[in-house]
Amino acid sequence: MKHSNKYIIETNRLILRKFTANDTEAFFEIMSDKEVNIFLPLFPLKTIEEAKVFLYEKYIKKHEKTLDFRYAICLKYDNIPIGYIKISDDDSFDLGYGLRKEHWHKGIITEACEAVVEQARRAGIPYITATHDVNNLRSGTVMKKIGMTYCYSYEEQWQPKNILVTFRMYQLNLDGENNRVYKKYWDKYPIHFIEDKV
Numbered sequence: 001m002k003h004s005n006k007y008i009i010e011t012n013r014l015i016l017r018k019f020t021a022n023d024t025e026a027f028f029e030i031m032s033d034k035e036v037n038i039f040l041p042l043f044p045l046k047t048i049e050e051a052k053v054f055l056y057e058k059y060i061k062k063h064e065k066t067l068d069f070r071y072a073i074c075l076k077y078d079n080i081p082i083g084y085i086k087i088s089d090d091d092s093f094d095l096g097y098g099l100r101k102e103h104w105h106k107g108i109i110t111e112a113c114e115a116v117v118e119q120a121r122r123a124g125i126p127y128i129t130a131t132h133d134v135n136n137l138r139s140g141t142v143m144k145k146i147g148m149t150y151c152y153s154y155e156e157q158w159q160p161k162n163i164l165v166t167f168r169m170y171q172l173n174l175d176g177e178n179n180r181v182y183k184k185y186w187d188k189y190p191i192h193f194i195e196d197k198v
Helices: 021-031 048-064 108-123 137-145 184-188
Strands: 008-010 014-017 069-075 081-087 095-099 127-133 149-158 163-173
Touching (some): 008 108, 021 069, 048 069, 069 108, 081 108, 095 108, 095 127, 108 137, 127 137, 137 149, 149 184, 163 184
Antiparallel strands (some): 008 014, 014 069, 069 081, 081 095, 127 163, 149 163
8 A cells, every 4th residue: 555544545556535526427337337236235326316316425425424434446547436445334344345347357346455444454443344145256255365254144135125145244353352253143134154165
């Protein structure tokens, strides 16, 4: 990581920065793609107006918080968002990300995750979690690459898509408490288990 402050993180190839209203079109490109959306919780956005509202409500408005880990992923040469990365502000500290499919398989999400996790560590966040659909093995590979450990799996009737999904939950403790496991999903969903080989 070359440079970072509260609002901008630079890596070898990327600029991670806060979204602005000027990013609406690029944000729509990310969030309207059906293939990108398969493993994301919401339905694809259908209009620019939807994207404008969603971007404001879920990103721009929340940028005012002191600890806000929501970034546009941009390539350095044009600084236009091609994806997003975020850590939730609840007690799961859930790491989430999405990327336009023409940029898949290039290590971009891994590079972005490493930078944001380091930022979270410096900010004193004690741990991060992340979940992935068992059918989305690439996402699990990213979690392993950034040092996360598989903890358990659980079944959830995923909303608003209303489909049954088996999720794998990974965790990375940033404060040295290596035996801590975030159990909220385990406790919430009655079908939960630990897989032998992940």
